[in-house]
Amino acid sequence: MESALEDIEFLALSANRVEVLDALAETPHTRRELQERIGASQPTLGRILRDFEERNWVEQTGREYAATPTGRLVAEGFSDLREIVETEQRLRDVANWLxxxxxxxxxxxxxxxxxxxxxxxxxxxxxxxxxxxxxxxxxxxxxxxxxxxxxxxxxxxxxxxxxxxxxxxxxxxxxxxxxxxxxxxxxxxxxxxxxxxxxxxxxxxxxxxxxxxxxxxxxxxxxxxxxxxxxxxxxxxxxxxxxxxxxxxxxxxxxxxxxxxxxx
CATH class of the missing domain: 3.30.870.10 (Endonuclease Chain A)
Known part of the structure; x- marks a missing residue:
């Protein structure tokens, strides 16, 4: 089993992965809808969705993909982490004086x-x-x-x-x-x-x-x-x-x- 840090790295190293998981955590999408929203190619989307299914982060029903409960948990947690880091970067130069x-x-x-x-x-x-x-x-x-x-x-x-x-x-x-x-x-x-x-x-x-x-x-x-x-x-x-x-x-x-x- 991969460590938590390995899964975080897996997600963080690809903006497309982050965007796909965020999209599927919001609402189910077909692959075509994901392509229109994100702009990634169909082969890229195929690899991302297969990787997500292996981790049980997404599931397919008919032509649509949706985040599983644990997939939504990962999406929400990663979004929180990204927001925290973005805030830290913005405040870094003035943090000592707040x-x-x-x-x-x-x-x-x-x-x-x-x-x-x-x-x-x-x-x-x-x-x-x-x-x-x-x-x-x-x-x-x-x-x-x-x-x-x-x-x-x-x-x-x-x-x-x-x-x-x-x-x-x-x-x-x-x-x-x-x-x-x-x-x-x-x-x-x-x-x-x-x-x-x-x-x-x-x-x-x-x-x-x-x-x-x-x-x-x-x-x-x-x-x-x-x-x-x-x-x-x-x-x-x-x-x-x-x-x-x-x-x-x-x-x-x-x-x-x-x-x-x-x-x-």
Missing amino acids: PTEVMTFDLRRLRDATITAPTQTRPNAPVQRVLGLLRDGAGVKIVSHAFNEQSMGVIRRRVADGTQTFEGVFSAGAIDAIADDSALRERLRELVDLPGAELRIVDDDVPVALTITDDVVHLFLRDDDGLLQAAVDTDDDTVSSWAHDVHDRYWNEARPLNADDLAD
């Missing part, structure tokens, strides 16, 4: 996420990505250990125009950093005073830099030295639900930030 200690969702939810990294020609690309989302968002929520000047400026203008609402929760350190700069402190005071904007402070550390703009969740990823390495954003429903839960939890634990708190 806030996995607070991420309660399956990482496969980030398989189709947009990843924005700095480049030599666009060193500020991650920030520009979130600024674009902020300019288009009607409702913005943030939980973060930092509040950069550019984001604050976009939010302040949009809220003042009445085109955006804002609920921000920041660590005390983030607010202190702004308050230490007189110009930034004044801009933050103006934002706090605007109808449609509400800011709160938490004394504990905030392990994420998370922005929710309408249906999009955006994460700034920083290294251990606090340097911005990348940004990840997605409109996945599960990630969105997680992000709103994180915001709600910090929001409920935080205290309001008032303009008086930013007095000179």
